Amino acid sequence: MTEVSDEARTNGPAEAPEPTLRVGPPRHDAAGVPGVLHALADVAEESVSRGLRALPLVNQHRGFDCPGCAWPEPGKPHLAEFCENGAKAVAEETTRKRADAAFFAEQPVSELATWTNHRLGKSGRLTEPMLRDEGADHYRPVTWDEALDMVAGELRGLRDAGTPDRAAFYTSGRTSNEAAFLYQLLARKLGTNNLPDCSNMCHESSGSALTETLGIGKGSVSLADITDHADLIVVVGQNPGTNHPRMLTALEAAKDRGARIVAINPLPEAGLQTFRNPQRIRGVVGAGTKLADRFLQVRLAGDLALFQAVNRLLLERDGDARAAGHEPVLDHDFIATHTDGFEEAAAAWRALSWSDVDAATGLDRAEIEAFVDDVVGARSVVVCWAMGLTQHKQAVATIREVVSFLLLRGNVGRPGAGACPVRGHSNVQGDRTMGIWERPPAAFLDALGAEFGFEPPRDPGHDTVDTVRAMRDGRLDVFMAMGGNFAAATPDTALTETALREVPLTVHVSTKLNRSHVVPGRRSLILPCLGRTERDDGDHRRAARDAAPRFVTVEDSMSVVHSSRGTLRPASDMLRSEPAIVADLARRVLGDDDPTPWEDFGDDYARIRESISRVVPGFEDFERRVSEPGGFVLPHPPRDVREFPTATGKARFTVNPLEVVRVPEGRLLLQTLRSHDQFNTTIYGQDDRYRGVTGGRRVVFVNPRDLEEFGVADGETVDLVSEWNGSSAGTSGNGGAARTGGTDEAARTARTHGAAAPQERRAPGFRVVAFPTAKGCAAAYYPETNVLVPLDHTAEGSNTPASKSVVIRLERR
Numbered sequence: 001m002t003e004v005s006d007e008a009r010t011n012g013p014a015e016a017p018e019p020t021l022r023v024g025p026p027r028h029d030a031a032g033v034p035g036v037l038h039a040l041a042d043v044a045e046e047s048v049s050r051g052l053r054a055l056p057l058v059n060q061h062r063g064f065d066c067p068g069c070a071w072p073e074p075g076k077p078h079l080a081e082f083c084e085n086g087a088k089a090v091a092e093e094t095t096r097k098r099a100d101a102a103f104f105a106e107q108p109v110s111e112l113a114t115w116t117n118h119r120l121g122k123s124g125r126l127t128e129p130m131l132r133d134e135g136a137d138h139y140r141p142v143t144w145d146e147a148l149d150m151v152a153g154e155l156r157g158l159r160d161a162g163t164p165d166r167a168a169f170y171t172s173g174r175t176s177n178e179a180a181f182l183y184q185l186l187a188r189k190l191g192t193n194n195l196p197d198c199s200n201m202c203h204e205s206s207g208s209a210l211t212e213t214l215g216i217g218k219g220s221v222s223l224a225d226i227t228d229h230a231d232l233i234v235v236v237g238q239n240p241g242t243n244h245p246r247m248l249t250a251l252e253a254a255k256d257r258g259a260r261i262v263a264i265n266p267l268p269e270a271g272l273q274t275f276r277n278p279q280r281i282r283g284v285v286g287a288g289t290k291l292a293d294r295f296l297q298v299r300l301a302g303d304l305a306l307f308q309a310v311n312r313l314l315l316e317r318d319g320d321a322r323a324a325g326h327e328p329v330l331d332h333d334f335i336a337t338h339t340d341g342f343e344e345a346a347a348a349w350r351a352l353s354w355s356d357v358d359a360a361t362g363l364d365r366a367e368i369e370a371f372v373d374d375v376v377g378a379r380s381v382v383v384c385w386a387m388g389l390t391q392h393k394q395a396v397a398t399i400r401e402v403v404s405f406l407l408l409r410g411n412v413g414r415p416g417a418g419a420c421p422v423r424g425h426s427n428v429q430g431d432r433t434m435g436i437w438e439r440p441p442a443a444f445l446d447a448l449g450a451e452f453g454f455e456p457p458r459d460p461g462h463d464t465v466d467t468v469r470a471m472r473d474g475r476l477d478v479f480m481a482m483g484g485n486f487a488a489a490t491p492d493t494a495l496t497e498t499a500l501r502e503v504p505l506t507v508h509v510s511t512k513l514n515r516s517h518v519v520p521g522r523r524s525l526i527l528p529c530l531g532r533t534e535r536d537d538g539d540h541r542r543a544a545r546d547a548a549p550r551f552v553t554v555e556d557s558m559s560v561v562h563s564s565r566g567t568l569r570p571a572s573d574m575l576r577s578e579p580a581i582v583a584d585l586a587r588r589v590l591g592d593d594d595p596t597p598w599e600d601f602g603d604d605y606a607r608i609r610e611s612i613s614r615v616v617p618g619f620e621d622f623e624r625r626v627s628e629p630g631g632f633v634l635p636h637p638p639r640d641v642r643e644f645p646t647a648t649g650k651a652r653f654t655v656n657p658l659e660v661v662r663v664p665e666g667r668l669l670l671q672t673l674r675s676h677d678q679f680n681t682t683i684y685g686q687d688d689r690y691r692g693v694t695g696g697r698r699v700v701f702v703n704p705r706d707l708e709e710f711g712v713a714d715g716e717t718v719d720l721v722s723e724w725n726g727s728s729a730g731t732s733g734n735g736g737a738a739r740t741g742g743t744d745e746a747a748r749t750a751r752t753h754g755a756a757a758p759q760e761r762r763a764p765g766f767r768v769v770a771f772p773t774a775k776g777c778a779a780a781y782y783p784e785t786n787v788l789v790p791l792d793h794t795a796e797g798s799n800t801p802a803s804k805s806v807v808i809r810l811e812r813r
């Protein structure tokens with residue numbers, strides 16, 4: 001392996017807090033007029049009239065789907081169904097700045113590799129295909145023909161050699177259904193299921209747990225369940241004020257009709273406290289709406305213990321109630337008719353150790369009891385969650401336990417009740433539905449094979465972590481990415497970047513410059529594509545034929561499929577749409593004997609939708625139904641008819657052995673999370689308004705009592721050093737085996753290094769911020785801290801990087 005450069009150690013070059021960094025007190029409320037003004041300032045700075053013209057069309061029927069998060073649109077959108085962070089996403093895409101051929105002629109790759117993620121992103125939109133030849137330090141322009149022929153030649157070579165698994169096709173969740181469907185078809189026709197995607201780092205744990213327990217890996221609630229029906233909404237491991245701001249409007253509507261909200265989080269996130277809705281007069285001039293009625297400040301990774309304790313208490317209260325001749329607390333009819341595994345789970349709850357619960361959660365028993373009062377007082381309960389549950393070693397177990405919690409009182413498959421994993425990227429759920437999955441269900445492959453007359457590969461492919469391993473071990477020749485920023489989003493930055501640089505060919509279909517382009521493979525291509533906001537007229541023939549620009553489709557977090565049509569003039573004439581790029585590439589790879597109508601697919605997306613309607617269940621009559629305002633909802637048997645397509649045909653209670661994370665003396669458990677001014681690896685600005693941070697990102701939030709114990713002062717500069725003993729950093733007990741090679745590798749590393757010599761990883765130069773986070777728990781921003789997350793430190797059962805529980809120490813500079 002080549003030597004690790006300084007840049008590679010830090011995911012960007014910084015070694016010290018930014019000189020402009022200022023820290024003030026955190027806020028207790030979210031949004032309101034300042035938020036919107038802030039966003040409009042962003043749009044104005046980036047794009048003046050371009051972005052402002054775009055905003056009224058966000059999330060409107062006939063407009064484009066917001067390129068931000070996956071929160072659903074209400075049935076009848078307000079005139080401006082956009083939020084502060086949606087506006088920033090639009091501004092970022094509609095910028096007038098350009099990373100064009102002149103830009104690349106001026107900037108050597110070695111220089112760009114020293115830029116921060118923020119500076120790279122602010123270079124503007126990509127305008128034409130660019131190639132970096134082996135050994136060159138500059139990208140140079142190439143034609144689309146040259147670029148696509150180069151990729152096709154390499155892929156054909158792998159197919160002809162019988163080694164298609166030496167290619168991997170990454171997807172980020174902004175890709176449309178149509179592009180995703182073609183992309184997975186290309187991979188499978190080539191002969192591989194190597195389709196890693198951002199889900200592997202995101203809600204994979206939710207998908208795994210929900211599929212096992214409810215039979216379908218998607219959420220079971222609709223927007224109306226939250227706004228109109230739920231009595232209690234539990235928001236756990238999620239920061240909607242920043243990451244799903246439109247969700248606050250739904251929570252406010254729920255509050256208005258008397259619903260209760262409980263927030264469970266190590267951080268007192270502003271958006272969960274008070275919401276100042278800019279679209280209502282009370283939000284503009286009044287005190288705003290108080291959202292969370294109860295806040296449980298749980299320790300990081302403490303939710304499994306918490307939900308086990310709650311389930312145990314529900315069981316006990318049920319026993320007491322029935323003994324006293326009162327109404328039972330559990331829904332025994334539902335449990336008997338629709339579930340299995342209750343007795344085993346109940347026995348495990350009865351054996352739960354309260355000292356484990358105390359250690360894991362850091363909560364008082366009285367707080368947990370009070371939460372149980374809320375639950376018992378609510379006819380219907382929705383649980384919403386995001387990365388705070390999915391990115392831990394026991395993430396899958398935790399989400400299974402949340403499902404048990406819902407099942408106990410029959411809170412699945414009726415109005416106002418259910419499981420609500422709140423998705424990240426705007427079409428991440430749709431991409432999965434379209435077959436972007438390294439382990440596709442057999443039924444999907446059967447249907448795909450029947451539609452296109454071929455035998456799809458059946459062996460599981462690489463997920464994201466396995467893809468990094470394959471790169472590291474020299475088992476990958478072509479890495480292609482449909483969007484995203486693989487280098488910056490993946491864990492273990494030093495290892496990942498070194499591995500990426502050794503891949504013979506990397507290909508990035510992207511809208512904007514990012515870190516993945518500047519830690520290129522030996523040869524590297526950038527293929528620039530249209531964004532959501534832009535008019536997709538296709539080739540000139542078609543434009544002349546009819547004037548309506550083409551549309552694509554997406555699926556939101558609540559399984560609603562709808563269309564998205566860009567309206568703005570593209571950033572450059574040389575941009576192509578994602579479906580057109582994939583179709584053209586596939587035609588070149590597979591040659592003329594391939595009967596798939598690639599050319600038609602690239603030209604007319606209705607043809608793609610026709611195939612989708614025959615391959616993917618729930619998409620019958622796709623074209624007509626998606627043309628209706630608001631689109632249509634995909635079937636979800638547990639939600640719709642209380643049918644559970646699991647192995648046993650019933651919803652399943654599970655037994656989830658608790659491993660309490662025990663952080664060694666003088667160490668902290670670190671979560672890596674988002675600031676208010678970023679979308680994943682795209683850094684909009686340097687502020688985290690709600691947490692009181694401006695002008696910089698190299699901060700670490702620590703509880704003042706921990707600082708006192710360590711003798712470290714607020715404002716000091718430290719290095720963050722992660723310590724990993726090669727297995728499950730600091731856990732006790734023994735959970736199930738991981739899904740992939742992770743456990744073996746981890747065990748091997750543990751043997752090599754032993755408990756006495758943990759592996760160390762370092763992120764230098766962070767300003768310490770005394771902050772009211774749970775004791776023992778620190779927080780710092782992703783992606784700057786990805787360098788600290790060991791590649792093998794993943795969730796059992798989903799292989800998702802456990803990037804919210806990393807053991808660190810603070811080291812004075």
Ligand SMILES: Nc1nc2c(c(=O)[nH]1)N[C@H]1C(S)=C(S)[C@@H](COP(=O)(O)OP(=O)(O)OC[C@H]3O[C@@H](n4cnc5c(=O)[nH]c(N)nc54)[C@H](O)[C@@H]3O)O[C@H]1N2
Nearest residue numbers: 085237238239243264300301386387388424673674679680
């Ligand atoms: N503006 C904006 N919107 C976004 C994104 C963005 O970057 N910017 N990203 C999109 C994507 S891809 C995703 S996946 C989502 C992410 O949405 P979130 O999951 O809200 O994102 P994070 O910033 O990772 O925040 C995790 C939250 O969980 C809490 N948490 C962490 N660990 C634990 C734990 O162990 N237990 C509990 N109870 N809480 C915990 C943290 O304190 C924090 O509040 O947002 C999407 N929307």
Ligand SMILES: Nc1nc2c(c(=O)[nH]1)N[C@H]1C(S)=C(S)[C@@H](COP(=O)(O)OP(=O)(O)OC[C@H]3O[C@@H](n4cnc5c(=O)[nH]c(N)nc54)[C@H](O)[C@@H]3O)O[C@H]1N2
Nearest residue numbers: 172202483484485489509510511512514672680681782803
């Ligand atoms: N430590 C740590 N790591 C994490 C996380 C964490 O919480 N902590 N979160 C994880 C999560 S939840 C996720 S989802 C992943 C995100 O991983 P990715 O999805 O790979 O990363 P993004 O930053 O969302 O990708 C941004 C890039 O996508 C490109 N892009 C934007 N729009 C388009 C488009 O319309 N088409 C195309 N082709 N390209 C486009 C732009 O070039 C932009 O630079 O990161 C994961 N990594």
Ligand SMILES: [Mo]
Nearest residue numbers: 202203424425
């Ligand atoms: Mo995500």
